[in-house]
Amino acid sequence: MTDNRPKMHGLLIDLDGTLYHGTHMIDGADKLISYLRDTKLPFRFVTNNSAASPEDVAERLLKMGIPAAAEEVCTSAQAAAGYISGIRPGASVFVVGESGLTSAAREAGLTLTDEQPDFVLQGIDRKLTYERLTKAVRYIHGGAQYVLTNPDLLIPSGDGLIPGAGSIGAMLKAAGGKEPVLIGKPSPILMEYTLKSIGLAAEEAWVIGDNLATDIAFGEAAGCGTLLVLTGLTTAQNIDYYMEQAGCKPDVVCNHLEELRSYISDHREI
Structure with a gap:
């Protein structure tokens, strides 16, 4: 075949x-x-994975004995930031996510903001607060475009499964009333x-x-x-x-x- x-x-x-x-x-x-x-x-x-930078991913692989370099890594965070900068260079983004996502946004020339963004950019966020969720929902209702790094509902951790970016996305989609642009696999x-x-x-x-x-x-x-x-x-x-x-x-x-x-x-x- x-x-x-x-x-x-x-x-x-x-x-x-x-x-x-x-x-x-x-x-x-x-x-x-x-x-x-x-x-x-x-x-x-x-x-x-939108939480880790390419450097973080390569370091993790190296620690396990797998040869790796940052330039060999492509993450949903990089692709998401590139997608937004391709539509609107220098756009303002409200990030619901971790360091890998914020660093990708900065490297793509986007402006991180907590006030009236052009985009809500969401990945996994293991320190997410209700206050930040509320802001994201209000910004989506206010016209911000919604970009979701990946649809994974569950991801493995050291002590079992935890909610992934897709689970947070399901909540934002329901409350925001807007279908996100999906980036990852x-x-x-x-x-x-x-x-x-x-x-x-x-x-x-x-x-x-x-x-x-x-x-x-x-x-x-x-x-x-x-x-x-x-x-x-x-x-x-x-x-x-x-x-x-x-x-x-x-x-x-x-x-x-x-x-x-x-x-x-x-x-x-x-």
Whole structure:
């Protein structure tokens, strides 16, 4: 089924559930990334996480033993800030989020404000207050455009699942009465940002991840090759259920990262 797919010119790689679980590297992740570096196959780490900066993400990977550099990371926060600056350079934004989102906004030349913004820019915020939520709702009702970094309802933490940016977004959408512009996987906005970063057309890139509804749907919608690894959310036991729920199926399924590395070796563009 993949014989007629184009060769791999570059890879867009998910993180949590694909290369690590929490703070623990998945077996073979270090060898996989080292192989990509040694063979000079371009790649980007692509994450819906809006809380961490690219530098933070790279440092976290390095601490787990996975080779990484900040310029290899593409986050939903970067894509969101780039989207806003592309529409209105220097726009004022009210941020509901953490340091990764505020730093991305500043780097994109946006103006952070607590008063009458052009945009409400929302990601995960683990110190969110009711007062800040109230401001966001009032600004949306007052005409501010609403941008949501990613739709993840739940994310893993060291002691279990916690509400993600999508859960906060569900509340703002209900109270604000406005559909947000969605940035992260499976939105094409993060895809466009990442493809520009790596310098490839969609048909030259393959998306690798463990989640059908985000990673695989993300790649399929853009026209990328898609490769599902059974290292995280999706397993051999639940793959049929998640394919039905997501309404999509991957081009290739690999059971583990060693199998993935072997597949890339056989199908990469030389």
